[in-house]
Amino acid sequence: MPNKIREEIKRLKDERGAIILAHSYQPGVIQDVADFVGDSLELSRIAAKEAAELVVFCGVKFMAETAKLLSPESIVVLAAPRADCSLAACMSGEDLRKMKKKYPGASSVMYVNSTLDLKAETWSCCTSANSVEVVNAAPSNEVIFGPDRNLGTWVAEQTDKKLHIWPGGCHxxxxxxxxxxxxxxxxxxxxxxxxxxxxxxxxxxxxxxxxxxxxxxxxxxxxxxxxxxxxxxxxxxxxxxxxxxxxxxxxAGIIICDDMQMTTLEDILKALESDDPGIQIPVELAERASEAVRRMTEIGK
Ligand code: SF4
The missing domain is CATH 3.40.50.10800 (NadA-like)
Structure with missing residues (x-):
């Protein structure tokens, strides 16, 4: 049966001009059928470069949204639609607006593992790879950093900027x-x-x-x-x-993300078979969120 599903996935993928992108945390069986495996930024860049008609994203919600921001012409479908990120869920755009009031004059850098409304509210996003460089490039000496406190604490040790860190975390x-x-x-x-x-x-x-x-x-x-x-x-x-x-x-220890492990071969098949319009970015967020993601892709690694 699994072989039959793999064959059907391949047939439909070719028929629909689709690509399958899988994050490096996905189950092995999903990585094996993907056209590209990588981190969220690498995959978003590939989605933009390939400009496929249909992108089936095997990962969690914020990743598929980021891919859609960078390739608005493609239909981007999250294979496991319920797969979300506990880290992204722990800070909202409203939380950032409150912090901006508390620290007037501070700019803000948000990890790409964040919701669309938070991306729309921040000066720039960053990845774990370029977080220090993005913070250093921020146009102020004080920077609000979120949503991950562990990443923020690590960045704070490597920059002269003063960081105000949101106390969120990946479970x-x-x-x-x-x-x-x-x-x-x-x-x-x-x-x-x-x-x-x-x-x-x-x-x-x-x-x-x-x-x-x-x-x-x-x-x-x-x-x-x-x-x-x-x-x-x-x-x-x-x-x-x-x-x-x-x-x-x-x-190094037991680090398992249930949402990342949610995707199945059946999910991919369903995404290829359906007429799902895919991730929709509300117009009021699209421009500002895209700007924050674009800045992230232009600074550092
Ligand atoms: S591993 Fe953590 S940061 Fe990554 S998707 Fe899962 S909850 Fe989010």
Missing amino acids: AHSGADIRDLRDKKAEWPDAEILVHPESPSVFLWEADEVLGTGGMIRHIRNSQGKRFIIGTEEGMLYRLQTLFPEKEFVA
Whole structure:
């Protein structure tokens, strides 16, 4: 049966001029049928470049929205329509408006893992890879940063700007237990420890490198190391093992995002079969949110 679904996905994809994009945290079976696997920014850029008639996005809501902002002519369908992000949900545009009143004169930088109304309200978005550069480029010495406090704390340590950090977090990364990482270190003393900046600070202190998912791949490609302890969502291990079969990877702890694991092959098939108009961006948000995302793509990595 799974093979039959894969064949049908391929047939419909070709028939409809569609591309399938999968985030690196997606289940292995989804990564295997995708045309491109990557982080949210890489995938949005690919969506814009490919200009496919239909983009089936395997990830969570804010990612499909970002892809739609960068490729408004394409139909962008989120394969698992209920897949959302606990981090994006923890700060709204209204929250940012209140912070702007509290810190007049401060500009704002919001992680791309955010809702559309928050994107529309901020000066710029950032990724984990270019967060420090975007903050440094902000047109004020004080910067409101959100929604992730762990990423914000990490950025604050690397900039001279004064950050006002929203206390939000990703439930998957924030729930990681440092004792698991220490156990892995004891088992694999020769391994390099790579940790995503959404993880709690105590994880970052024990890491050899703090990197987003794209940065992890680039680092491993250039590293002589053979074993790596990975501190991010567990779907990433499948991605790394596929790219680097000669190296070994182990999770730093239990970091599982239920929303990221929600997509099924049946969802992809349904998205290809239906006449779903896809992600719709309200006109009152489109221009301002696109501007914040565009700025993010132009600064740094
Ligand atoms: S892993 Fe965390 S930040 Fe990423 S989609 Fe899931 S809840 Fe959001």
